[in-house]
Every structure is written in C-alpha cells, then in structure tokens.
Amino acid sequence: MEVESEAMTGYQHREIIPPDQFRQQVRVHIVDAVQRLDAQASHASLAMLDDGERDLWVHALARKGGWILCGPDIASIKFGVLNGYKDRLISLEALLSAIGHKPKRKLQEHQTAKWLGHQIAQIQLDEQFRKLK
Incomplete structure (x- = not known):
C-alpha cells in the first residue's frame, strides 16, 4: 500500500502516476499490520526502512518461490x-x-x-x- 501511495503522489520527486493507470499496470499486494509485525519479529531491522521499502520487503519475505x-x-x-x-x-x-x-x-x-x-x-x-x- 505504501509503495502504491509513493508512486501516485510523486513522493521523493518521482514521476506521478495516475491511480487508474497505476492499477492497470501493477498488481497491488496489501501489507497489513499483522504481516508487518510477523516479519519484524524475525527481521527487526525492517524498522529502519521507510514505509514503502519496509512493506515491499514484508511482501517479498512472505512470497513462496522465486522473487x-x-x-x-x-x-x-x-x-x-x-x-x-x-x-x-x-x-x-x-x-x-x-x-x-x-x-x-x-x-x-x-x-x-x-x-x-x-x-x-x-x-x-x-x-x-x-x-x-
């Protein structure tokens, strides 16, 4: 969710992508508080990342198979x-x-x-x- 927000707001001077165009091109995986807490229980250093990077890693760490x-x-x-x-x-x-x-x-x-x-x-x-x- 944080990654989507950053992409659509131009956060950190990135190109702003309209929400409808973003959702047509990218599948958004929601990361909730429980997933964050579970991931941080094993990887405390996730807390050192900004919200978007943290959620990206939380999602990646939960994926099965190659990524x-x-x-x-x-x-x-x-x-x-x-x-x-x-x-x-x-x-x-x-x-x-x-x-x-x-x-x-x-x-x-x-x-x-x-x-x-x-x-x-x-x-x-x-x-x-x-x-x-």
Whole structure:
C-alpha cells in the first residue's frame, strides 16, 4: 500500500502516476499490520526502512518461490545484503537486459549493475570491519 501511495503522489520527486493507470499496470499486494509485525519479529531491522521499502520487503519475505527485488534504496539494499538476500537484488539495468528491453535513454548511475555491485561490496566490507571492532 505504501509503495502504491509513493508512486501516485510523486513522493521523493518521482514521476506521478495516475491511480487508474497505476492499477492497470501493477498488481497491488496489501501489507497489513499483522504481516508487518510477523516479519519484524524475525527481521527487526525492517524498522529502519521507510514505509514503502519496509512493506515491499514484508511482501517479498512472505512470497513462496522465486522473487527478485529491484530498487536503488541504500537502506533496502543493506537490509537485503545483511539478511542473506544479496542474490535476489537486481539493478534496473540487469532487469531490463534480462527481458530484452533496451531503454531509449541512458539509465541513471543508481540504476546500473555496476552501481549496485559497488553498494553490495561496500556493505559487505563495512560489515566485516564492524565485526572486527
């Protein structure tokens, strides 16, 4: 629900998507308070994410089978790496390439596989240094 709200309001300077157009293109999975509490019982660090990223992870963690998460939010990437989901993180560049889509304009740096790889490596390195202290 939070993800839908962010997409339709232009939160954080994103392009505003009209609600009817959004619902035609995207399936919205409602995340309720019980699901949030259940997920946070196993993953307390979900509380460190903004509402939209938290709900995205709550939904992803409850899914059965394969799933991937595409998003350049540093806190979300950190959550994924530190909780063992590094292999489920994918850049927009890699996702588009995997489905055979070539963007008409150059992707922003934070949408590239190189950028995501750097963020993951930095998070892992920071965690190793934290453990040494």
